[in-house]
Structure formats: structure tokens, C-alpha cells
Amino acid sequence: MSRIAAVLALLAMATIPLVAGEFYINLATQILIAAVFALSLNLLVGYGGLTSLGHASFLGFSAYACAWFSTRMGLGPTASVPIAILATTLMAAFFGLIALRATGLGFLMITLALSQVLWGLAYRWVGVTNGDNGMSGITRPEPFGISLASAGNYFWFTLVVSTIAFAMMTMFVSSAFGSSLQGTRDQPLRMAALGHNVWLVRWLTFVYAGFWAGVAGILYIYYHKYIHPTSLSISSSAEGLLSVIAGGAGTLSGPIAGAALLVLLKNYASAYVERWNMLLGFIFVLIVLVIPEGIVPGTRRLLGRLRRGDK
């Protein structure tokens, strides 16, 4: 059932470039990129019970690394993309060693602190990052000779990558390992007593989440063809976290809905309302009040109530 629904949704999305104008195609691409990022964060927040406020580190670092290797080192995408993702994954492995000395609030503060270090570096290490001017001059790759220069082609490329990402992360959480991960979220001591290495389960998840945020960073850099320190900032991390929580942490499709909401608000509301952040805050409060479990599980619950005819 849900598999058929997923295939239909995928087919419907694939037709977007055929029917929609460039503005909408680009909007859809941005949603997909934000969704991959939110899904990767959801592995930690929703399935691991580890709330990170520094996940933009991995998206931003991967984007910077890709930009740096292509523009400064003159590497083609076949080299710069794998190197950037590998470097991001290694960084996640290292950050995980530090951040997972704690859980809960301590974990949140350490991830925030680490991401602030990177953000500061991106701003101040002008020789490498070009500081506040950001890095530009990146051209989109041409996989198998297909140019991704047009909005439509880049959307399709993003759709393929994000579908793979979604499938892989879905597999991850429904696997034996994913069950252990959710067990460590609910009863860490019991899991340890049952023979599960709680720390290692969390660390591997942290690394895996970093890997997929790195993939999102690649999609991000080739989409914008530009990277600025803002992408590494606390507000980028917070937007990811908002997407996850608003959409439904610990659900498979929740973060996608949350990411869509955020991107749409950012693009539409900012055109009409100058302080769109305030509107975002207002909507977030509304979600917390009406459907605290998030858009996807919340809507499901409300629909179920309607169907049963309760008040």
C-alpha cells in the first residue's frame, strides 16, 4: 500500500519540470535538498533521541569542501564530490567522538559549540573560504554527459539522489540496527544490559547522519553554485531541527513535510512579510499547540478522529 503510494508520489514529482515554470521547479529542488538534510538529522533526533543543534556543520562543510576542491584545486566533480563526502563523514566521526561524551542538553550544547567553531572559521579564514564574500564560480557537473545546467535537469538529478537517500535511510531505521537505535533512545540502560553497545550504536548513527547531510551539502552547493558562512550558522541547524520537529520527529515522511513547509514559508512569506521569521515562529507555536507530535502524525490522528466521528 504505502509502497504504491510512494511510487505514485515519485511519478507525480517527476512530472514537475514538464508542467511547472522555472520558479516552481527550483522551489521543488530546494524542498528536496532540505528534506534530505532534515531526514539525516531525524536519524539522530527522532530515532536516536539525540537532539543536535549543529547538524548544518556537515551540510556546510561538505558544500565548502566541494567548492574548494573544484575552484581552488581544479578537481572535476568525479574527484571533488567523493572527497567532500568522505571528508564530511570523517569529520562527523570526529565530532561524534566529542559530542557523544554527553546526551540530552550536554549533547545539544557540544554540537552547537562545534558548529560555531566551523562557522567562525568560515567567516575568518578568508584565505581559504573567502570569508563573508562566500565562494562562487562552481559549475554543475555533467554526469554521463547530461548537462544539469537547466532547472528541470537539476531537479531530476536531485530527485534521483534524494530518492536513494530516502530509501537508504528508511532501510536504516527499519533494520535490526535501526531497532537497536530506537531501543537506545527509549531505554539505554536496558539496552546495554541486553548486550547492545549503546555508545557505538549512537556513534555509528551520528556518522551515518553526517554522511547524508554531506550528500545534502553536495546537492546544495551545485544548486546554488555559491556558498556563504550562513549555511554553517546556528540558524541553518535550527531550521533543520524545526523541519524535523514540525513535520514529526521519528517518522519517515515527517521531516519531508517539515522541510517543505519551511522552504515554502521562506520563499513565499519573505516576499510579503519582512519579518518572516516571526511568522515562522507563530506557525511553529500553532503546530506545537494543535499537533505537538508534528504535521504528519498529527494530521493522521486528526483525520482518524474525523473518520470515527468523535468531536
Place this chain on the structure above:
Amino acid sequence: MSAPVPALEIIALQKYFGGLPATQDVSLSVMQGERRLMIGPNGAGKTTLFNQITGDFLPTSGAIKLFGRDITQLSLHQRAHLGISRTYQIITLFGKNTLEHNIVLSLLGLSPSRWNALRPLSHYGHLRAEARAMLDRVGLGGLADRRVSEIAYGEKRRVEIAMALAQKPRLLLLDEPLAGLSSEERASVKTFIAAIPRETTLVMIEHDMDTALELADTVTLLNFGKIIVDGTRDEVIRDQRTRMVYLGE
């Protein structure tokens, strides 16, 4: 032939919480296959001793050996792999999950499959079959698909024990397995505790003497973190010091 190696050997164990002694110079050994009952008033340090055997707490000093191997510094999960399983006095289950899934998590704990992130858990039919067989053994087979949060307290106690038994432990620590059960439930839990094979060494904390003494070969009486009396069931029952602790004479 040398003397048989005890399943569990505790040597001069001390545990302080700040300045408060919770375990004071405890030494004991439990032979393989033995059924040992730990008794003592509330706050005597029974659960604290359990927590040091399983690795929840590290002792301040002293040593713990499992089948002759020093495990004092090993972590919780490493000890589980050496054959220690436990139940908790305060029920510690996965409330949102089904009974079957609770047991599957227990089976996964010792299975290399727990690292597999590329195959859906639903494909592990043998784990689920094993979990169901275990639930049948404790009389909960019919509830396998129910969530733990939906079942009764007495049934949760049995899930606790089933989770520990599913790991086929060499040393099983039961922390008040009968607490809060009705007399009928006590009788049924007692029956399947009695049916645990002798390959499993059993150490049990229990306040219900009537039921627990029948299951025990040997008894250790703790008070203020110290061993007061230690011996066969009848010795400990007859000992004057046991009366002192319980009746305050």
C-alpha cells in the same frame, strides 16, 4: 581435579555513594547451577549489589569474577555477552513496542545481526519465532502482538523475566520477580522460575519468603550493605541473627 569454579565470585566488594557505604566488604560465591536468594530489609544494599554484578555501577574497590574471569572493569554490554542477564525491580521495558519486539531486542543483543543496517528487521523470521516461543513459555503467547503499555502489571513482570531468559544466560539475576503480583500470578511465575534449567545459575532478590524460600538452595542475608548470614536455606532460617534483622529482637 581442582575445585569447581564458582559461577559468581565476589571478593571484598566495597561501594560508597559519597560518604555513604552501600556495600561493605561483601564476599560471596555462588556455585554453578545454584539457586541463591538474597534477603534483607529495604535499603540493605541488595539491588546495589546487583547493579555492581551487572556493571550498572562500578564498585569503589574489590573484585567480581564470573566463572573465574575477572569482570570488575567490564562494561554492562560486555558482561551481557559473557552470560549475565537480569530483570529490574522497577519494570524497564519498551512500552511503545509489542511484546514480541521486546523479546526480539533481547535476542538481538547477543546476535551479530544487531549491526546489520541493510536488511529489514521483519525479514528475521527466526528471531520472531524464537521470541514467540519464549513468550509461550511464560504464558504470554497470546499477547505477542500487543504493546507493552497495554498489558497488565503482572504480565509486564513476566515479560521482564522472558527478556532475560531469552538470552539463555549462564547467570540470571532476578530483582524481585514477584513484586506486586497476585497470589495466582505468584504461583505461575514460581512455576516457571522453578523450571529454569540448572545450566543457568540463579541469584534472586525477593521479599516474599513463602514463595522464594522454596526456590532457593542457599540464602544470603544482607543488612546495611554487609553480609549478616550466608549459608544453606535451613541454616539461615534457623540462625539467631536472621531473627534479629527481621524481628529486631
